[in-house]
Amino acid sequence: MDDNFMAQVAKWQKEPFDKETQEKVTALLNNPKALEDAFYTNLSFGTGGMRGIMGVGTNRVNRYTFGRNTQGLSNYIKKKFPNKQAKVIIGYDCRHQSDTLAQTVADIFSANDIHVYLFSALRPTPEVSFAVRELGAQCGVVLTASHNPPEYNGYKVYWEDGGQIVPPHDNAIIEEINATQFSDIQFVAKSENITSIDKEVDEVFQDACVANGRLGNGDRSKLKIVFTSLHGTSITAIPAVLQKAGYSQVYIVDEQAEPDGDFPTVDSPNPEEPAALALALQKAEEVNANIVIGTDPDADRLGIAVRNQKGELELLNGNQTMIVMTQFILEHLKRDQNKAYFIGSTVVSTPMMEKLASYYNLDCKIGLTGFKWIAKMIEDYPDEAFVGGGEESFGFMVGDFLRDKDAITSSLLACEVESTALSNGETFFDQLLKAYEAFGLYQEKLVSFVKKGKEGAHEIKKMMDNLRKTPPSEIDGVVIETIEDFKTGIKLDCKSGKKEKMTLPKSDVIIFTAENGTKVAARPSGTEPKIKFYFSVHCPFNNRLEYTALRSDLIDRIDRMCVQLGLTA
Secondary structure: OOHHHHHHHHHHHOOOOOOOHHHHHHHHHOHHHHHHHOOOOOOOOOOEEEEEEEEEOOOOOHHHHHHHHHHHHHHHHHHOOOOOOOEEEEEEEOOOOOHHHHHHHHHHHHHOOOOOEOOOOOOOOHHHHHHHHOOOOOEEEEEEOOOOOOEEEEEEEEEEEOOOOOOOHHHHHHHHHHHOHHHHHOOOOOOHEEEEEOHHHHHHHHHHHHHHHOOOOHHHHEEEEEEOOOOHHHHOOOOHHHHHHHEEEEEEEEEOOOOOOOOOOOOOOOOOOOHHHHHHHHHHHOOOOOOOEEEEOOEEEEEEEOOOOOEEEOOOOHHHHHHHHHHHHHHHOOOOOOOOEEEEEOOOOOOOHHHHHHOOOOEEEOOOOOOHHHHHHHOOOOOEEEEEHHHHHOEEOOOOOOOOHHHHHHHHHHHHHHHHHOOOOHHHHHHHHHHHHOOOEEEEEEEEHHHOOOHHHHHHHHHHHHHHHHOOOOEEEEEEEEEEEOOEEEEEOOOOOEEOOOOOOOOOOOEEEOOOEEEEEEEEEEOOEEEEEEEEEEEOOOHHHHHHHHHHHHHHHHHHHHHHOOOOO
């Protein structure tokens, strides 16, 4: 173990750290590997803020690491808004320690003479984004680890536009945090600077969700919906929003309705994982439901299942859901001919979004992974109206009344698609097939590998380095046409050798595109100890009777590519 690492351990064994923390650090001395993992680095901000395992140490979530974040953020806020008392919104989810950590964060802001509006109980993450703008706050913080395992918690920061922090604020805030010592943290609250909020914001938020998501014209009373919150926060909003919108047949999965940070009925509270929706699918068959909706613990991602051509419930991926819902919005949008519109997506999401935009004669702006970049588009293009958009990882945003992915409004929108389709003798799945007929049949797949701890971080780095040093020349027998390396900011034309600079911010992402349009992207996760590989393949689609066979062929192509790249378990 190096001296700097052990120096940090020594500091945590004395003041300003409390006795309990000191004792836990001392106990870790008996487990060198666990000690190293807790202290070898500092938790840092990634794609969706800061996330980590709860415990003592610089690489863990605790009152001191989050306290240091909050003190540094307080310092930055006071520098940016010197002539007024700034306001901060604080929300939290169902995670262990979320409520106590939220109170600690509130105390520190208040001690720094920043007025805090603290939600009285757990709330969906999108409601925090909404509240920042609704209450005219300069900043927002939500304590959540989204869909990560139970041992995680996290710290997500919003700026005054309601979007997550992006340049230049993110780097400036990180500099303030790095310049803050643990002894600088002001833990003693000024109670007069803390205001509790709940129903007065809930009502306005839910009404806004209905106003933005209720776009269809179907008979809502006939739609049968099965909904699960997966033990998370959406139970506080989705049933009420669906009821306000006119849906009366909503069947809640009772076993998963109670918020619980242990997520006892699932291995992973992630709607991207089919197993997470198993209970909901079972209930849907019992009641003959038309649609199944499940959300992650902080209610910013949604997974859905709908009836396919055979009448069977089929789980859709994030790209499929995004395409159908975006097209539905565009079909129902009353466009002002004097105004420019755009949709948004990310570099690892389906290329169908760009084809969709071209068909409807509007722009599709593409950003890096993470909804903060879509929110930034809204700020960067104030003369253009954002319609909606999303990313492959089951996130979607309807309009710009809030500035983060939003499973509340998106769940309503999914029901609007289904109820409108049913009134026309069709289904949600039919709308997906129509999109494939118009733009081609696309099949995407995400392959992830978990690499935990210090050794895992090194292994992920090595895998990314190898892809850069020895990139594939072909994939599934088709020549690679371009290589986009977002870390260097260079796009290479493999045939001509020509290089051009890319306009997006630098990030540890590399994308290979073959001559037939096949795409393979690789990136380390910004929120979990994972490396992710994204595949996108497509083919012409003219006959719905061929859907199953063609889709199977595309899946086989992806499987062959995984073998070629050594991405098999």
